[in-house]
Amino acid sequence: MSGEKVVEPLSFEKSAPGRKGIPWPVCDVPTVPVDKNIPAGLLRESPALLPELSEPQVVRHFTRLSHLNFSIDTNFYPLGSCTMKHNPKVNDRIVQIPDFAGLHPLRPHELSQGILEILFEVERWLSQLCGMDAFSLQPSAGAQGELTGILVARAYHEHRGENRPVVLIPDSAHGTNPASVALAGLTAVTVKSTPDGQVDLDDLYQKLNKEVAMVMMTIPSTLGLFEPRIQEIAKKIHEAGALLYMDGANLNALVGLVRPGDLGVDVLHVNLHKTFATPHGGGGPGAGPVGVKKALEPFLPVPRVALENGVYRRKFDRAHSIGRVHGFQGNVGVLIRAYAYMRLQGAEGFREISENAILAANYLKAKLTPLFPKMPLGACMHEVVVSGEGAFGPGVRTLDVAKRLLDHGYYAPTIYFPLIVPEALMIEPTENESKETLDAFVETVRAIIAESKSDPDKVKTAPHTTPVRRLDEVRAAREPRLRYRP
């Protein structure tokens, strides 16, 4: 971007020909020309353009970049639907102790009893918290959990000799739901929402037939609302011979309070990097365990961990299993962190987590309501969806307000999702934030709204204080340049 101070140049821009980080020893084995080993068609035509830097330059470069990091460890991060909660540091300490860090996944089960017990226990904890009969811990993310859950449901129907190629998904669902359905070789059909954000039951029941394998619902919905008719919906789905899938991305509003299995859910995935406080995104990897009711258990991925005569074993002999979805037992380091968190919280702790997450969101909603004329009515669950329509000064949109929040040291909430709310802002405070933090956030929103009326250009050109100013997202999407060129 022109006319801006460059906080840290690219490593390429600091490069000097011939500069080396470390001196290479003289090669003391015979060398073979590269084109003798690799077919000519696979060789690059010109040498790779790589930056040439000294070691201190490299260290300073990445240290400076790391200082630009924005994270839950530095600031309030109310990114709706993502449950950016604090990751207790004790979980990281535990996973780093050599007894865990040094484990090899191919060690025989006799020498892996401790870790197998933990995996067995994580499955039991998740089953009890969710009211399900069994879990697979293998999927390494929410979306992979969705895919696994859909493949399990497909295998279940096929085993019963039924051809059910359709999955129904409400239009307020996470975009990954239809993508996972397509990846599993099934067809996603959209179910409409009513203006108040609930599933349009007429549309759902009309589309429910013998072709439908499953209905995928997010509970609470992406609007942060609980579906009060969920048990009736589950009954109708089961009467049609279909299954009810729950996208557990929003479990932070239910855990310890409501067991999805009791609502009639047959399959669900949970995101350990949300509700169970393991690191998110770049701090990951993630984990998206999949839970099922008894009838679907035979189809879960292998290996499963079983306890037989006091000995934990990995079990592969499941004839109807969909097979592996991940190497070994999944992202075990994440599962250990989640186990530490479960033991830290206990059943009572989880109940408090949900209660406080819901309380924090409703507190924010109550304080934000006077500022937003089109605020959806009623109580919310763990996140509050605000419509920016009519709230800001001339020509100022939700995107601009989100950018201006960056100047005030906040990560911007999710915007323009769910799509059914115009100019949406989706704010999820989680249970971790103090009243002072929430109050300060509301005051900042109030100040930005006032500014959008007194000085709209200031908001429309935000952010002003971040390392880079507003990025040209449109040009980046239309003319992506993914390589450095001098």
Place this chain on the structure above:
Amino acid sequence: MDPQQLRFTTSHEWIAPDGTVGISDHAQHEITDVVFVELPKSGRAVKAQEPCAVVESVKAAFDIYAPVAGTIAAVNEETAKNPALVNQHPYGAGWLYKMTMASPADREKLMTHEGYQTFLKSATH
């Protein structure tokens, strides 16, 4: 194209008397800058309200529904190459595809430009 000659759907598509389809000025403004357009194949038979194109902006991807039943007769390759046309000329160069309507009377049942303006005022979104 003169918007007065167009008919509109509640999902914000327009269709001209000759079967040309695009999205409304209101829709292009709401979804903001279009960065990608996926068009149907010529010759495809579509039902009314069947998703048959995708318009993607920096906000999200949106299905574009067939306003009436018919067959895709032609597609606008220019919008695929230059998606900004959808924003710049929603009722002109930014058209998406042209269809042979199964029954031109179906088009008459859709909203007029005036009816669409009333719909926009009354709708919550």
